[in-house]
Amino acid sequence: YFVALRFTCPDLAGDVPGVFQPDAHEIWQEGLRVTPVKLVRANAPERDVRRYILKNTRAPEHLDGDLSTAEVAAHRVADRLQAMLASRGADPVREAADYRIAHARTRMAGHLASLADGAGEATASTIDATVRVTVRHDDGRLAIDFSGSSPSSETTANLTCAATAAVVLTQLAAEVIEDTGLSQGILDSIDLALPEASCVNAAFPSAVSLGWRHIAPAVSSALARAVHRDPAFTAPPPLVVLFPEIGASPTSLPLVVSPGFRPMANTAGGDAASGRRRLISAEQTELDGVLSLLSREFEGGGISAEVAIRQSGIEGVIVPGAGHEPDIVQDAPLSRDRSNVLAFQQGARIRFVYPERREERP
Known part of the structure; x- marks a missing residue:
């Protein structure tokens, strides 16, 4: 047995502070x-x-x-x-593990059979790529083929094969995983065909930091259409990463800013793509002294939020979304000579808009 943990580092090398470099190509x-x-x-x-x-x-x-x-x-x-x-004793523990895997396999097979009625082919597109998927049910297994999807992009909008598998499981098997836990029994019921050097199985050394934001919603949407369900992922929320001016200090803890979420029917918060972060309070938003939360309110069925920069010497990058990038207002120019890093002045305002999610089921 192995004990495994997974966590996200706030920063680990790369061109700019944080985990996103929208201009990366490797x-x-x-x-x-x-x-x-x-x-x-x-x-x-x-x-x-x-x-x-x-x-x-x-x-x-x-x-x-x-x-x-x-x-x-x-x-x-x-x-x-x-x-x-x-x-x-080792034997009872091993038997329990085997039982859990077998139970997950049986539970997943029944669940996939319920999904398979009318399953077929579907596509979904983003500004960077098109995802094409064909779904077939055969003897308790689901064959999912992504042939015809766009090739790996020179942008960061790519998924690794493991990340694509995670999106597939989130879209098709979330309720089973919640019931049985994730095990080999879940994976045994799905056959994935991921063409090499495609946006769902990127060719090394393609950049991948925006794959979860751009390609994952397309994978989710295409699968949802193919099996006549609602997508688990939707368009990514507006996002800005702020940090002290690069080079001003040997240490720099990036601040990921997205102070709202997209309202959706029958849910209490964000979807699988945007709900990984909680809707933080005004006090938490302002705790480190970098931001002031000026407003957060319902607007036209969605939510809007506006923050102000309270400090000088703050830089940042806008993380591309799906046409809902935040608006920035300040007197001085934002552009810099270096890459895509923006220079924010004290008092600059950043406005985020989160449109209401509309039902996409055919």
Whole structure:
């Protein structure tokens, strides 16, 4: 058994602070790539490995704390696993794992059969690509073929094959996963055909940081149309990443700003793409002293929000969406000579608009 944890780093190398570089055209511009390494070996810390990683982030204290927290959490879970094996024995635990996988496989097969009625072919497009999918049901399995999708883009709007699989599972199997947990039994019921060097299986070293925002909604929409369901993902929300002027300090913790969400029927918040962040309070928005929340209100069925920059020396990037990029108002020019980094003056206002989600089911 392995204990696994996953978390997002606030910054890990790349051209600009944060996890988005909209102008990237290869993966090295987006972050640090490492092979699997050990931070702890035989209960002793591998300090050189940790120093190497922390030298490649603009937020070393933050990442150092995350790594320490992950290590403690992994040890806690491993201790519980060892205690379970000691008290119950290896065989019963293995049998329970096998049962869980078999139960997930059976549950997923029944769920896919309910999806398969009338399943067929569908397409969905973004400003960067077209996703084409064909869905066929055969003997308790679902064959999902993305042949005909656009080739890998020179922009960051690409998905890896693993990310595409995650979108497929979110769209088709969310309720099963919630009931059974994620296991090989879920995966065994789906056959994915992802053409190489396509937007759903990007050719190395294509950039991928905007794939989740641009291609994932298209994958979700195409699948939803093919099986006559509602899409789990919708167009990405407006997003700005702010940070202190590059080079002004050896450390820089990026601030991801998106102070609203798209209203949708029968939900309490954002969708699978935008709901990963909570709708933070005005107090939390203003806590670090960079922003003031001027307004947040319903407008024309959607939501609008406006913030003001309270400090000087703030830069940032606009993360492209689907035609709903935030509006920025300030007296001084925004443009800079360097890349896509914008220079914000104190008092600049940023307005976000989140249109109401409309039902897309045929």
